[in-house]
Amino acid sequence: MTSRDDVTTARTSSEGRAVARTQTLLAGENGIGTVRRTTLPSGLRILTETLPSVRSATFGIWAHVGSRDETPTLNGATHYLEHLLFKGTRRRSALDISAAIDAVGGEMNAFTAKEYTCYYARVLDTDLPLAIDVVCDMLTGSVIDAADVDAERGVILEEIAMTEDDPGDCVHDLFSHTMLGDTPLGRPVLGTVDTVNGLGRDQIARFYKKHYDPTHLVVAAAGNVDHDTVVRQVSDAFEQAGALTRGDATPIAPRSGSKAIRTAGRVELLNRKTEQAHVILGMPGIPRTDDRRWALGVLNTALGGGMSSRLFQEVREKRGLAYSVYSYNSGFADCGLFGVYAGCRPSQVHDVLKICRDELDQVARDGLTDEELRRAIGQLSGSTVLGLEDTGALMNRIGKSELCWADQMSVDDMLARIQSVTPDEVREVARDVLGQRPSLSVIGPLKDKQAARLDEAVA
Incomplete structure (x- = not known):
């Protein structure tokens, strides 16, 4: 900082x-x-x-x-x-x-x-x-x-x-x-x-x-x-407006604390008559203040952050099982979520979930290849800069940084931190996050036999 x-x-x-x-x-x-x-x-x-x-x-x-x-x-x-x-x-x-x-x-x-x-x-x-x-x-x-x-x-x-x-x-x-x-x-x-x-x-x-x-x-x-x-x-x-009447007041500090999410193997199905089944397979992530967020950002980019990502290639490009498939991480003050989303035909749900689970397990075990790491760092670096090309994005950055961290980080410092992510850091965060037993949320018109098999994805 x-x-x-x-x-x-x-x-x-x-x-x-x-x-x-x-x-x-x-x-x-x-x-x-x-x-x-x-x-x-x-x-x-x-x-x-x-x-x-x-x-x-x-x-x-x-x-x-x-x-x-x-x-x-x-x-x-x-x-x-x-x-x-x-x-x-x-x-x-x-x-x-x-x-x-x-x-x-x-x-x-x-x-x-x-x-x-x-x-x-x-x-x-x-x-x-x-x-x-x-x-x-x-x-x-x-x-x-x-x-x-x-x-x-x-x-x-x-x-x-x-x-x-x-x-x-x-x-x-x-x-x-x-x-x-x-x-x-x-x-x-x-x-x-x-x-x-x-x-x-x-x-x-x-x-x-x-x-x-x-x-x-x-x-x-x-x-x-x-x-x-x-x-x-x-x-x-x-x-x-009469809103500055207080004397020497102290601004509220950023949120803090430690909220553990212990949910594992839970499945929730909302059965609806939709054309697609929408699924999120995920697990607890990390808080936004955790220094591992840089490595997790690189991991997320390689796993499901673009057209060259593993999930996009395996689910969409090679097998044509989904139009939209991606991963994401949400960091809060005291906890986080990591998820993989896909929208597919109801008949393909179990195939999609198996591929996603296999990819999560493999990355948790082996981490990323050198080529994936290099490409993800480059993609994340570029998107970080391109995302700050207008005044609205800059306002969001400084306002959110003050509210959530009470500090500012320059773009050069952010790029340096992204580009310094090492294979060992990625393997560690992959093991810690992706190595957990996932839970599953599904919305779609699944038949009884299909619904009964959803537990296989989180076993």
């Missing part, structure tokens, strides 16, 4: 009052790619990455709250709230919010995950003050009107129905439940029909007040931006 402090702002003023503290986290050449962070006395953190050569800017606010922060009865509240913050503030109606960004050709959206929520707008650099004002207003001034809660309930129920109609999407929620059970991490981000119908305005408003305190928020802006200007504009917007 690369980080250094600028001695530019003291922690306290001469009167003993807490004031802002500014740090340069990554120093780019001639200011290009420089990442700076200012922490306000309220605990609000503001980060920028400067790219003077572009004409756009992306502004986002990350909230340290996700679906894992919900109780069973509140399941879906985080996502529900994400919708409601677009419905109006004390200063703007829902139409005012969308029209303001549309009028300058910008784009605005949000997403909710299991451990965080993000609201963002991408605009021309000259329109950044507008984006800052609108997004900050949404985060600090939402009225959460009871009529909007009732109206948006129907929209969210339709979103749940849309997900249920897409088994390739729904199977990932099923896999989370298979591996993590009825726990905050195992429940769907959207909630269920029952929990969404049970949520009321007062419950959501209390959830909003608890989790959208400045200490829980990270502001991130990337593109043709000036750090000091962004800090001033964000501070003004939060002050106007």
Whole structure:
């Protein structure tokens, strides 16, 4: 990690009052790619990455709250709230919010995950003050009107129905439940029909007040931006809303802990009349803070991360058993999941599962070949850089890094870490992760005899 402090702002003023503290986290050449962070006395953190050569800017606010922060009865509240913050503030109606960004050709959206929520707008650099004002207003001034809660309930129920109609999407929620059970991490981000119908305005408003305190928020802006200007504009917007009233507050720390997933050999089947069977064969992974994540990233790329990967070649290219087949790893603060997905004809399920299991077992035993390692490192290095070619991706990187790690890593440092992965590191993480007994999630129209054989894949 690369980080250094600028001695530019003291922690306290001469009167003993807490004031802002500014740090340069990554120093780019001639200011290009420089990442700076200012922490306000309220605990609000503001980060920028400067790219003077572009004409756009992306502004986002990350909230340290996700679906894992919900109780069973509140399941879906985080996502529900994400919708409601677009419905109006004390200063703007829902139409005012969308029209303001549309009028300058910008784009605005949000997403909710299991451990965080993000609201963002991408605009021309000259329109950044507008984006800052609108997004900050949404985060600090939402009225959460009871009529909007009732109206948006129907929209969210339709979103749940849309997900249920897409088994390739729904199977990932099923896999989370298979591996993590009825726990905050195992429940769907959207909630269920029952929990969404049970949520009321007062419950959501209390959830909003608890989790959208400045200490829980990270502001991130990337593109043709000036750090000091962004800090001033964000501070003004939060002050106007009365959201910076606390004194010397400490930002919330990244999530931590150790959650062991001991599920092994579990099978869940959701029998539906679909054209394909959708399967995920997987096992516990590693937390996102585990230093083995670099080796696991290389392993994942070689196993199921592209057209030259083992799974793609064995399942699709050589045998034509599936159109879509890939592997993935999800890292949370205290645990992780590793999975192999495939969509195939129901009659081919057992053949696909056997091939996937055989490949997992072989890599767990032998690791990767030298050629696979070289190719995976090159592919992962290239995709890492290409994935950071726009201001939205840069905003995501600095915002998520601050919220999840409280630090920043330069692209050069990331590439160096990927390229330093050794065969021994890959063999070790393959043995530790892929060597575990897997579990299985399936959605599809399997007959009784087919369903009875699913245990063979996890034996």
